[in-house]
Amino acid sequence: PCVNTGTNEPAGGLPSNDLEGNNRPLDITADMGAYEYNVDSPCIAVSSTEFQFSCQEDGSNTAEQTILIRNCGSGTLSWQISENCGWLNVCPASGFSEGQVNNVTLDVDADGLVAGDYQCEMTINAQGASNDPRTVIIKLHVSGELHVPVFYPTIQAGINAAWDGDTVVVSDGIYSGSGN
Numbered sequence: 702p703c704v705n706t707g708t709n710e711p712a713g714g715l716p717s718n719d720l721e722g723n724n725r726p727l728d729i730t731a732d733m734g735a736y737e738y739n740v741d742s743p744c745i746a747v748s749s750t751e752f753q754f755s756c757q758e759d760g761s762n763t764a765e766q767t768i769l770i771r772n773c774g775s776g777t778l779s780w781q782i783s784e785n786c787g788w789l790n791v792c793p794a795s796g797f798s799e800g801q802v803n804n805v806t807l808d809v810d811a812d813g814l815v816a817g818d819y820q821c822e823m824t825i826n827a828q829g830a831s832n833d834p835r836t837v838i839i840k841l842h843v844s845g846e847l848h849v850p851v852f853y854p855t856i857q858a859g860i861n862a863a864w865d866g867d868t869v870v871v872s873d874g875i876y877s878g879s880g881n
Contacts, residue, residue, distance in 0.1 A: 703733040721746060721773060722832045736773055743798075743830045744774030751838045754809045757866065758816050758845030765808040768837065770825060772798040778827050786821035788814060789839055809841050816845030816867060817852065846870045855880030 707730060708715075719737045721744055731737065736746070748769035756763040772778035780803075781795040788809050796803045807823075819841040826834045844866035851872065853859035857880035859869040 707731040707733040741831075742774050743772045743776050743778035743827060745778060745780060745825055745827050745830050745832055745835045746771045746773035747825065747835055747837060750836070751840070752807060753840045753842070754807075755842040755844065755864065755866075756809065756811045758811070758814070758843055763809050763811065765806050768805045768807060770796070770798065770803045770805060772800050774831060776829075778830060780825055780827040780830075782823060782825055784821060784823040784839070786819075786823070786839060788819065788841060789821065789823070791823065807839070811841070811843050814841075814843050815852070816843050816847055817862070818842050848872065849876075850874075857881065 715731060719732075720735045721737075748767075752766050752768070754763060754766070770780055776799070778798045779795075780797065782791050782805065783794075784791060788811060790806075790808050790810060792806045793803075794805075796805075821839050823837040823839055824834045825837065842864055844864055845868070847853055847859045847862055847867055847869045849856050849859045849869065849871045853862060853869075855878075856869070856871055856876055859871070863869055
């Protein structure tokens with residue numbers, strides 16, 4: 702019911718693309734809402750383009766999160782997920798949608814990671830989709846001991862990197878200058 706029922710001249714102007722990157726039509730009325738329905742091809746819709754995890758250095762206190770993937774266009778969306786994170790687990794890593802929502806579980810394995818911040822990209826590919834590929838940023842904070850000057854050059858750098866649950870450990874010595 703929202704197809705071709707929006708306005709091409711809302712207050713403040715209409716962006717040329719919707720939130721999925723699909724072009725807004727110039728010759729017909731835009732769809733109501735943030736997304737354009739593409740009648741000619743599948744389209745990848747995701748629930749979020751960024752996920753944040755945090756855990757202790759021993760890997761405890763992690764919680765699974767779910768990304769939702771569905772076809773926001775026509776036909777069948779056959780999708781696959783690829784990622785370059787040795788610490789990220791994705792299940793399932795592929796699927797298909799004709800409009801129904803697919804639940805994909807994300808969890809992290811921080812075993813062997815030192816305290817600090819990590820980031821990687823997860824890519825959702827779907828050949829023939831109007832907005833292929835989609836990129837999702839995955840961030841991980843591992844709480845633990847933040848060592849100055851081993852991992853952080855100044856005391857202030859260690860404090861700035863700290864989250865709840867972190868401990869800034871300062872090696873013996875005299876610290877002077879900016880950030881100390």
